[in-house]
Amino acid sequence: MSSAAVTTASAPATNAGGSALARLGAAFFGRLVIIVPYVWLLFFFLIPFVIVFKISLSQTAIAIPPYTPALDFSGGISGFIAQLKQLSLDNYTWLTQDALYFNAYVTSVIIAAISTVLTLLVGYPIAYGMARAPATIRPTLLMLVILPFWTSFLIRVYAWIGILKPEGLLNQLLLATGVIHQPLIILNTYTAIFIGIVYSYLPFMVLPLYSALEKMDYSLIEAAKDLGCPPTGAFWKITFPLSLPGVIAGCLLVFIPAVGEFVIPDLLGGSQTLMIGKTLWNEFFANRDWPVSSAVAVILLLLLIVPIMLFQRAQARAQEMDR
Amino acid sequence: MIRKALWLSATSAFLTLFTVGGHAEDRVVNVFNWSDYIDSSIIDDFTKETGIKVVYDTFDSNEILETKLLAGGSGYDVVVPSGNFLARQIQAGVFQKLDKSKLPNLSNMWDVISERTSKYDPGNEYSTNYMWGTVGIGYNIKKVQAALGTDKIDSWDVFFNPESLAKLKDCGVYVLDSPADMIPAALKYLGLDPNSTSADDIAKAEEVMLKIRPSIRKFHSSEYINALANGDICLAVGFSGDVFQARNRAQEAKQGVEIGYAVPKEGAQIWFDQMAIPADAQHVTEAHEFINYMMKPEVIAKSSNFVLYANGNKASQQFVDKAILDDPAIYPDVATLQKLYTVQPYDPKTQRIITRTWTKIVTGQ
Secondary structure, rough: OOHHHHHHHHHHHHOOOOHHHHHHHHHHHHHEEEEEEEEHHHHHHHHHHHHHHHHHHHEEEOOOEEEEOOOOOOOHHEEEHHHOOOOOOOOHHHHHHHHHHHHHHHHHHHHHHHHHHOOOOOOOOHHHHHHHHHOOOOHHHHHHHHHHHHOOHHHHHHHHHHHHOOOOOHHHHHHHOOOOOOOOOOOHHHHHHHHHHHHHHHHHHHHHHHHHHHHHOOOHHHHHHHOOOOOOHHHHHHHHHHHHHHHHHHHHHHHHHHHOOHHHHHHOOOOOOOHHHHHHHHHHHOOHHHHHHHHHHHHHHHHHHHHHHHHHHHHHHHHHHHH | OHHHHHHHHHHHHHHHHHHHHHHHHOEEEEEEEEEOOOOOOHHHHHHHHHHHHHEEEEEEOOHHHHHHHHHHOOOOOOOEEEEEHHHHHHHOEOOOOOHHHOHHHHEOOOOOHHHOOOOOOOOOOEEEEEEEEEEEEEHHHHHHHHHHHHOOOOOOOHHHHHHHHHHHHOEEEEEOOOOHHHHHHHHHOOOOOOOOHHHHHHHHHHHHHHHHHHOEEEEOOOOOHHHHHHHOOOOEEEEHHHHHHHHHHHHHHHOOOOOEOOOOOOOOOEEEEEEOOOOOOOOEEEEHHHHHHHHHOHHHHHHHHHHOEEEEEEHHHHHOOHHHHOOOOOOOOOHHHHHOOOOOOOOHHHOOOOOOHHHHHHHHO
């Protein structure tokens, strides 16, 4: 993000030319543009994270707020330091003592990974079709992909209950056409969760894929054809590698929110589904244990951020090697 | 649950704006009550009579309410937690004592109920009853008849006996996703103290629940209303009034679904939803006026007639529909009433065991 900001910011600074004043103004503007994302991150990511992290080091209490110590400066600096000394890593040790948390993390990651692959499989042909469609109807197709966002997410997930339930639309259709003779039990199973996630997150996969595929130069495919490469070979050797940035962006946009997904498993999934979102809910609401739930949240964040950072580093290295 | 939570955060944001932006002369009371739990004409009547505007907001789980209260600065003036939650919240210092001089209608209250609620709130210093009910068995009469050969359920045995519940598995069984309601019921079925905090007893309850687990389709605390009404399931362990709402919806839909409700003879849980005023309420006078208004016999009777729950107001009973007052499932007779047990709040350590046990029952892990 920061490198993108630098390039966009430095462009007006170099092109400005003319008077020194304008150049100074442009430089100031450039700085400002870089600062905005940092300020955003500070207020909406770092500070909330520090607060959550601090709560994860506290202990529960029957009070408002329901943990102790609630840091304040009423006791002066020494009082504040005394409060800091009460913080401990006990809650993190707790998480390692019960396999529940580990299993919940693993299940969430697996469900998210499977959903991401399925979304990619469904989304890629859609994005490819859109990118190859005549330029005149592309905006319409794009609109159709975005259209579901105009309805509430919750209503759309609820609608799937009506479709998937044993007496629902899908079963009625299949029974009427004689494909099945017993209603399929789909609602409240993992299948329903996958359907829900794939459906809900599909636009997040299609849009980056479309933008990658649309930019592609299709004369490359023609060239491959001329040189005797079969269509599948051309796809894997040219189209897919060129769309890779879109694939990666789409997968991250689906995978990350899917790991912490709570609504879809709650509404469509069965009770046996143990995901980290539900575990977190239990700690926070049922046990009123804000510290442990904060610890669960911190670990979840690390679980998501570390692979992304490793991935970005690998990508940056690959880019350098290309040069 | 989540649907409500999202909805709530939106409405409470609105509420905050409202209270900040409101003029000093506008008299307002911010009420936070359970969903589907009032005849909305009561609110209009209250505003007409007193000139106090009611900002009415709803929740559907005690946990959501409690979290808001414990976070502080909820912005609400009247809230309606259940007894066991109320008790713990009083301990946490969430509420202020009621000013009884402002509540002349307290004289209408029903001593049988007040006596029981004083277990949660000694002397009823902080709260007064809104509605009360039981946790029992709601069922689809025809489907149960087909599966079990009887249309009358009167015992926990139909639910906790694995063989019996297995017969109902295919037509669908829903259970409250609430250990604080289900574990005590299992303990009661076993003949143990429903309020036991002993790890051994809780383990026994877990064993009973695990045996019937394969027959349970879903654990959820509100979906069973629709599921029963639509005929999607044949049995649910749930709150009395919710089951009656399902019954009424089924009648309105005219699809031939008939719903019954049983208070098991072994004894069932009786719960109380109590009106209370948060310690940091901004409109304390208005809150008292609202609570006092809700204790008017004809007002609370109107609410009972609408939501199909019994209330703790003795004087209101002459205004309650006869069909409701005479329905032993809503207003149990004395003999049944004596068998009903209350559930006490868990200490944090037991709470953790209970939640963990529940997760194991529900997810198998």
